[in-house]
Amino acid sequence: MRKTRLISLVITGLFVSLIASSAVAKTLSKQEIVDKAKVFAGITLNVSMSGADIGFIQGAVSEFERTTGIKLDMMAVPDAQMYEKLMIGFMTGTAPYDFFDFMHRHKGGVAAFAMDLTELNAEYGFNVSDVLPLFRPLLYYPTDAGSKTDDPKIIGLPSDGDFHVFFWRKDYFEVTGLDPDTPPGDIDQLMQFAEQLNEKDLNGDGRLEYGFGPRMSRWGAHIGYSTVMNAFGVDWFYENWRPAINSDTGVEALQWWLSTRKFSVPNYQELSWPTMYEAFNRGDFAMMWNFTSTRQIPNLNPAICGISLPPAGPFGVPYNMTSGASLFAITKQSKNPEAAYLFLRFLTCPEIHKKLTLSGDGDIGVCYKYTLYDPEFQAEYMYPGSWKLVQKVCELTKDLVPAQPLCIPETKVLHEELDLRLSEAYSDQLTAKEALDKAAKTWADIMVKGGHYNPGAPSYDPAYRKPDIDGIYLK
């Protein structure tokens, strides 16, 4: 009897482990990808890539060419013009690319031209669960705030993931009597700290330093502001696609954001995200929130700079996903989609992704589990303990609801209109309410042209909800 029970236990155990191992395929290693790609030796792939990335990624490109025999014709596109160049090429049918990278916030526009990778992922054993939970929605279109659908497609794999975090100068905190290891927990405390730190010579250089550095340059103004929206729980639209940015809470959010200017450097409207890093590092102001940047953060002195989650607003801690996260994709018209896909997998495989993320040059943020939990990676990642911050953010997304970035074809136009109106508010050309009302009016006109108010058009899928797709966050 005992022997029978023991045998059945062993068989059950074997059966369970067999099921478990087949449920999640092992991630392909670099060598496995290279071996699969060798069958395509001799072909040429046309690759469009951000100019900022192309230099540092050259090592990986050369290795892929050398080991597979596939030639890569690389075309560098400046970041600021990436969207225009890609879209002009796609719309006119002149884009020769097999492979391209794009910023997540442009997904609404490029999605129509990107191949659905669901089948290739299944064929080559890509596990969505390898992507860190915070960045999993990046893969799909549409699942971000936008039109509801039961049939989302995977249109890319993440190449870079980042989110807004909070930075503070511990040395300045200490000089003014604040605890250097405790950042403000909420936006009220942020204002108190900013007032205490403002317009003082905090480093003895004879010049005044300031409490806070808000991101208020016109280009990308919506990016800095969307963190504020998130903190106040302001959505982009109501369910019927009427703009919600100028709701009472929306106006309150912008008014609060405008009030931070009184503790800010006078040239706050010049501050784009990289110049904010430079100014912060130089010591111009004591606090800021900004993207996690593997290129910029290593320039900070960890002895005097702290990083944490942004302070909570009335709605909670903001997780801003309207950020610079990027994806690799294959074009629908590619004549060599499998070869292009294997190049994509090569760039995102454990060995290469770790190398690219650690190099810091290309500003590639960690977005895969196999990288984040690699001990070597943890030992070296951009800033002491910063990998723990990424881990914490990913864990918290299981319980809290981050704002989904807007991802519809009109996204770029809507964002630019909001950038303009926010910039007018930042320079006191308009009040907060006037700016948001004007933006909302233009948004409504844009949505009319996009057919979103037509009978039968899908309703708006709100930014503050867990996506309907099973497993995006929870697995």
Next chain:
Amino acid sequence: MARKSSQWLAYIFLLPLLAVIGGLIVYPLGTSIWIAFRDFNPMYGRSAFVGLGNFIQLLSQERFVTSITITCIFVAIAVPAEFLLGLGFALILYKNIPGGRYFRTIALLPYVTVPVVVALTFRILLNYRGGLVNYVMQSMGISPLAWLSHPRLALFSVVVADLWRWSPFATLLLLAGLRSIPNNIFEAAEVDGATAGQKFLWVVLPALKPTILVILLLRMIGTFKVFDLVYMLTEGGPGKATDLISFYIFQLGFRHWELGTAAAASYYLLLIILAITIVLLKRFKPT
């Protein structure tokens, strides 16, 4: 017979030029006119004929009207300033000062500098905390200014950058104009007892009239089209302070994909430039 065949030969030799003109000028011009009368958005596949709809719609758009206004202000300040500065440098260089030849070369360097480099250089110079301009001001006890963040100062900064780049162009043309004035006219004026000021007003300026017309026309057209400086220095901000019409058309056409409206806006710009050109030509008509 021989005359006819040589005529045909002439047309054959003209064909390549006509092909280039047709392909690079006539066809795009015709297409842009066609687009201007359509609700043309390739992103959504819209291409419906709307007649004057785009033109009428633009007049009711606050941003279009504002950008035209700001551009006109920019042109009204920049063009005369470039001319006056250019004239000043030309008069200095006209005199044979020691080292004038080298100074002439250096003075022309801004004109040959790539516009993007000019914009980036000024962005660094005018930086609030680290820029040379504020550094010098602070060392003189003057408070620093937010050159690129303050709405009024931002437009002024773009004017200065444009001035720096294009004054040498005016200098070059005016210097050539000055050198072409025959000496005997100056001698005659001296014989008549004209002072330096009178010589300048009644001899130099009238003689330079054709050159002045060319400078004003070319700079007026160029300044109305300024894009690179705005794109690199301020991106149209802060707010709408430097939202010049060319930047607005670029955004409309290549970011919003409203190509029909963008084409209509560019034809409005063309009409404004044509109107000013006609006024200038009439004003500077030789008597």
